Amino acid sequence: MPNTAHPPTAPVLDTAYAQQLQCGRQWRGFLNALGQEFSAALPAQDVALLMARIGVRFASQNPLAASDTIEGLQAAMNAVWGPLDWGRVDIAQTPAGMDIRHRFCPLAAAFGTSQADWAVGFLQGAYQQWFDSAGAGGLKVQPVTGLDSLGSAQLRLGAA
Amino acid sequence: MPNTAHPPTAPVLDTAYAQQLQCGRQWRGFLNALGQEFSAALPAQDVALLMARIGVRFASQNPLAASDTIEGLQAAMNAVWGPLDWGRVDIAQTPAGMDIRHRFCPLAAAFGTSQADWAVGFLQGAYQQWFDSAGAGGLKVQPVTGLDSLGSAQLRLGAA
Amino acid sequence: MPNTAHPPTAPVLDTAYAQQLQCGRQWRGFLNALGQEFSAALPAQDVALLMARIGVRFASQNPLAASDTIEGLQAAMNAVWGPLDWGRVDIAQTPAGMDIRHRFCPLAAAFGTSQADWAVGFLQGAYQQWFDSAGAGGLKVQPVTGLDSLGSAQLRLGAA
Amino acid sequence: MPNTAHPPTAPVLDTAYAQQLQCGRQWRGFLNALGQEFSAALPAQDVALLMARIGVRFASQNPLAASDTIEGLQAAMNAVWGPLDWGRVDIAQTPAGMDIRHRFCPLAAAFGTSQADWAVGFLQGAYQQWFDSAGAGGLKVQPVTGLDSLGSAQLRLGAA
Numbered sequence: 152m153p154n155t156a157h158p159p160t161a162p163v164l165d166t167a168y169a170q171q172l173q174c175g176r177q178w179r180g181f182l183n184a185l186g187q188e189f190s191a192a193l194p195a196q197d198v199a200l201l202m203a204r205i206g207v208r209f210a211s212q213n214p215l216a217a218s219d220t221i222e223g224l225q226a227a228m229n230a231v232w233g234p235l236d237w238g239r240v241d242i243a244q245t246p247a248g249m250d251i252r253h254r255f256c257p258l259a260a261a262f263g264t265s266q267a268d269w270a271v272g273f274l275q276g277a278y279q280q281w282f283d284s285a286g287a288g289g290l291k292v293q294p295v296t297g298l299d300s301l302g303s304a305q306l307r308l309g310a311a
Numbered sequence: 312m313p314n315t316a317h318p319p320t321a322p323v324l325d326t327a328y329a330q331q332l333q334c335g336r337q338w339r340g341f342l343n344a345l346g347q348e349f350s351a352a353l354p355a356q357d358v359a360l361l362m363a364r365i366g367v368r369f370a371s372q373n374p375l376a377a378s379d380t381i382e383g384l385q386a387a388m389n390a391v392w393g394p395l396d397w398g399r400v401d402i403a404q405t406p407a408g409m410d411i412r413h414r415f416c417p418l419a420a421a422f423g424t425s426q427a428d429w430a431v432g433f434l435q436g437a438y439q440q441w442f443d444s445a446g447a448g449g450l451k452v453q454p455v456t457g458l459d460s461l462g463s464a465q466l467r468l469g470a471a
Numbered sequence: 472m473p474n475t476a477h478p479p480t481a482p483v484l485d486t487a488y489a490q491q492l493q494c495g496r497q498w499r500g501f502l503n504a505l506g507q508e509f510s511a512a513l514p515a516q517d518v519a520l521l522m523a524r525i526g527v528r529f530a531s532q533n534p535l536a537a538s539d540t541i542e543g544l545q546a547a548m549n550a551v552w553g554p555l556d557w558g559r560v561d562i563a564q565t566p567a568g569m570d571i572r573h574r575f576c577p578l579a580a581a582f583g584t585s586q587a588d589w590a591v592g593f594l595q596g597a598y599q600q601w602f603d604s605a606g607a608g609g610l611k612v613q614p615v616t617g618l619d620s621l622g623s624a625q626l627r628l629g630a631a
Numbered sequence: 632m633p634n635t636a637h638p639p640t641a642p643v644l645d646t647a648y649a650q651q652l653q654c655g656r657q658w659r660g661f662l663n664a665l666g667q668e669f670s671a672a673l674p675a676q677d678v679a680l681l682m683a684r685i686g687v688r689f690a691s692q693n694p695l696a697a698s699d700t701i702e703g704l705q706a707a708m709n710a711v712w713g714p715l716d717w718g719r720v721d722i723a724q725t726p727a728g729m730d731i732r733h734r735f736c737p738l739a740a741a742f743g744t745s746q747a748d749w750a751v752g753f754l755q756g757a758y759q760q761w762f763d764s765a766g767a768g769g770l771k772v773q774p775v776t777g778l779d780s781l782g783s784a785q786l787r788l789g790a791a
Contacts (some may be wrong), residue, residue, distance in 0.1 A: 168718075168735055172652040175335045176496075176716065177396050177417065178342075181433075184368035188361065201348065208344035234554040236337050236656065238648075255648055257337065273341075328558075328575055329489040336556065336656075394714040396492065415488055495655045497716050497737065501753075502658075504688035508681065521668065528664035556657050577657065593661075 170300055173236070174260035186262030189269070199272035206276025215281055221249075224285060238302055248309025251278055251292070256302035264300075271297050271304045282308055326461065333396075333462055334420035346422030349429070359432035366436025375441055381409075384445060398462055408469025411438055411452070416462035424460075431457050431464045442468055486621065493556075493622055494580035506582030509589070519592035526596025535601055541569075544605060558622055568629025571598055571612070576622035584620075591617050591624045602628055646781065653716070653782055654740035666742030669749070679752035686756025695761055701729075704765060718782055728789025731758055731772070736782035744780075751777050751784045762788055 174182065189198045215227035225242045232239055238255030251274075258270040271294045279292040291311040298304045334342065349358045375387035385402045392399055398415030411434075418430040431454045439452040451471040458464045494502065509518045535547035545562045552559055558575025571594075578590040591614045599612040607628060615625040654662065669678045695707035705722045712719055718735025731754075738750040751774045759772040771791040778784045 165734070169649040169652070172649070172716065175337045176394070176714070177335045178338045180369050180373060180395065181365070182338075184365045184372065187368055188365050192361075192364075201352075204352075205341070205344045205348050208347055209340050212344065213340060234336070234656070235340065236652065254645070325574070329492070332489070332492040332556065336554070394496070396496065398488075414485070495657045496714070497655045498658045498662075500689050500693060500715065501685070504685045504692065507688055508685050512681075512684075521672075524672075525661070525664045525668050528667055529660050532664065533660060554656070555660065 166301065170260045170302075172260075173238075173255060173257045173302060175236075175257075178261065182261035183263055183265075186265040186270075190265040195268035198269035199275075202269055202272030203276030203279070206273040206278075207280045208276075209273070210277040210280035210284075214284065218285075224281075228281065248290070248307045249282075249287075251306040251308065252303070253306070254301075254303045256298060256304065259298040259300055259302040267297055271306070274298075274304060275306060278306060278308070330420045330460060330462075332420075333398075333415060333417045335396075335417075338421065342421035343423055343425075346425040346430075350425040355428035358429035359435075362429055362432030363436035363439070366433040366438075367440045368436075369433070370437040370440035370444075374444065378445075384441075388441065408450070408467045409442075409447075411466040411468065412463070413466070414461075414463045416458060416464065419458040419460055419462040427457055431466070434458075434464060435466060438466060438468070490580045490620055490622075492580075493558075493575060493577040495556075495577075498581065502581035503583055503585075506585040506590075510585040515588035518589035519595075522589055522592030523596030523599070526593040526598075527600045528596075529593070530597040530600035530604075534604065538605075544601075548601065568610070568627045569602075569607075571626040571628065572623070573626070574621075574623045576618060576624065579618040579620055579622040587617055591626070594618075594624060595626060598626060598628070650740045650780060650782075652740075653718075653735060653737040655716075655737075658741065662741035663743055663745075666745040666750075670745040675748035678749040679755075682749055682752030683756030683759070686753040686758075687760045688756075689753070690757040690760035690764075694764065698765075704761075708761065728770070728787045729762075729767075731786040731788065732783070733786070734781075734783045736778060736784065739778040739780055739782040747777055751786070754778075754784060755786060758786060758788070 171179075189201075193201075213231045215224065216230065218224045218227050221242060221244060225240060228242070229239050231237075237257060238253060240251060240253045242252075243250045253274055256270075256274060258266060258273060262270050275292050275294055282290065282292060287308060289311070290308050292306050292308050295305040295307050331339075349361075353361075373391045375384065376390065378384045378387050381402060381404060385400060388402070389399050391397075392413075397417060398413060400411060400413045402412075403410045413434055416430075416434060418426060418433060422430050435452050435454055442450065442452060447468060449471070450468050452466050452468050455465040455467050491499075509521075513521075533551045535544065536550065538544045538547050541562060541564060545560060548562070549559050551557075557577060558573060560571060560573045562572075563570045573594055576590075576594060578586060578593060582590050595612050595614055602610065602612060609631070610628050611631040612626050612628050615627050618624045651659075669681075673681075693711045695704065696710065698704045698707050701722055701724060705720060708722075709719050711717075717737060718733060720731060720733045722732075723730045733754055736750075736754060738746060738753060742750050755772050755774055762770065762772060767788060769791070770788050772786050772788050775785040775787050
């Protein structure tokens with residue numbers, strides 16, 4: 152080994168590169184163009200509703216394994232998200248309702264900045280459908296934040 | 312090696328498995344749900360128009376290297392499609408116009424049977440944009456067939 | 472729709488393209504070079520043994536869900552292979568032993584023609600480890616065929 | 632929107648998740664087992680040499696576009712790495728030789744901690760082959776650091 156001109160540095164994360172990796176190369180261009188078209192053609196509220204309907208369909212086609220506990224429900228959700236490289240979720244009961252924190256959802260990387268106000272609708276629809284199926288009758292999932300650039304968002308299940 | 316109970320057989324293709332591989336696992340579920348939602352909510356003609364606008368955007372964001380020949384134009388198009396695992400295209404001048412044959416477009420695998428009448432719109436928009444940029448002033452790309460289950464379709468550039 | 476110059480044709484599979492899709496683009500070049508280096512540096516028998524040891528490690532790190540039946544064992548194996556896009560396996564009891572038929576293993580696409588005599592060693596090691604863990608004491612997995620170009624191979628579990 | 636219980640936070644990177652995404656799911660388990668087998672069976676120096684030979688083969692099969700400048704050479708290298716999701720490289724002339732800094736090489740994610748002393752050998756071989764082809768007669772590429780957990784390493788081209 153030659154002398155080291157630069158001391159070894161701690162691994163440095165690169166947000167832009169990490170974001171890019173979150174969305175597989177095959178669909179980056181298509182989804183980016185689709186997101187731009189949605190943002191140009193429709194009000195954000197309408198796209199959010201469309202996304203929610205897509206999320207409901209997705210969750211219906213990916214039903215959760217039965218579970219009696221919050222830990223089990225969270226594990227069942229992550230057993231869907233994980234193998235798809237869709238990040239992961241933490242859920243926790245709080246006084247204000249069920250707190251839902253999803254990290255590393257690839258929709259942010261896919262749609263880019265055009266999605267700021269509507270992509271979280273997909274998660275809203277998916278979690279609504281899963282909680283409905285788990286028997287959360289009448290409670291509603293609402294976003295607390297949008298998706299940030301790394302695909303994290305917070306939602307809450309509570310009284311409508 | 313033990314005795315062979317079965318003689319080696321010629322490799323057997325499996326259309327369903329090959330189709331599945333065409334669309335990366337990360338986006339299969341999302342795109343399938345999106346396609347179903349489009350098909351349920353809008354007439355096929357409207358979805359085809361939406362797809363065409365997305366295709367125009369995609370091609371604008373993926374401009375072709377300059378080329379003076381049909382062979383060069385085809386190579387420039389395949390230099391976009393290839394690294395994305397979006398199949399490949401053959402173009403040829405015919406008396407009826409420019410014949411465009413795309414094979415293995417992953418939209419068929421992504422959207423499944425719901426897409427039969429509209430997914431080819433994306434290719435229509437993308438090729439229209441690319442031919443416009445190459446100076447095919449006034450000529451129009453029209454689909455001759457829809458996308459079959461393996462993502463092949465035929466289109467034609469000609470007088471509108 | 473304009474008149475159709477060519478009647479729609481049945482979807483046509485393309486073995487070379489289907490093979491290419493079996494191995495993700497990120498690792499195609501690396502694994503191809505690795506396979507060539509192995510083939511150049513070592514006798515095929517030694518590479519097959521190395522592959523078998525790698526297969527044993529892989530299966531140890533991907534243990535199967537418990538199962539009492541052959542159907543259950545096959546389902547547990549496919550629950551490992553499926554989400555990795557590693558094809559699928561059919562197992563069946565026969566007078567000559569347990570017949571193991573794996574289809575669409577991506578090692579053939581990864582290593583190309585250099586792998587003809589040794590890549591099946593990975594499957595041999597993996598199935599050996601899984602059958603050992605399932606209690607197939609003393610029986611040995613042996614390849615009946617190598618991996619063909621689409622990643623299919625036959626193996627058999629029987630008396631050594 | 633309901634009241635926000637938690638103020639929006641800045642996007643938080645997660646090194647472990649970012650590392651996992653660097654290596655496509657299809658090959659994570661295979662490459663991890665392969666790396667463990669190499670580390671168990673051979674001295675790190677021998678594995679590094681094997682990796683270097685694989686790197687030479689890879690670079691030979693992915694020749695660079697011709698270039699007269701360092702900027703052009705760097706762009707040609709990144710035109711190989713980029714579409715494969717193999718990170719990127721910066722090269723710069725320094726008094727001590729050509730400084731080569733590669734970031735986000737997926738070998739670290741693929742091989743995990745087992746690779747600390749040898750995986751950089753692949754980059755050494757690849758850059759050696761590319762610089763040889765570009766006419767860097769007699770100069771040698773040597774690693775200055777190993778690959779860190781996010782796939783960054785520094786190498787240098789200089790007098791042997």
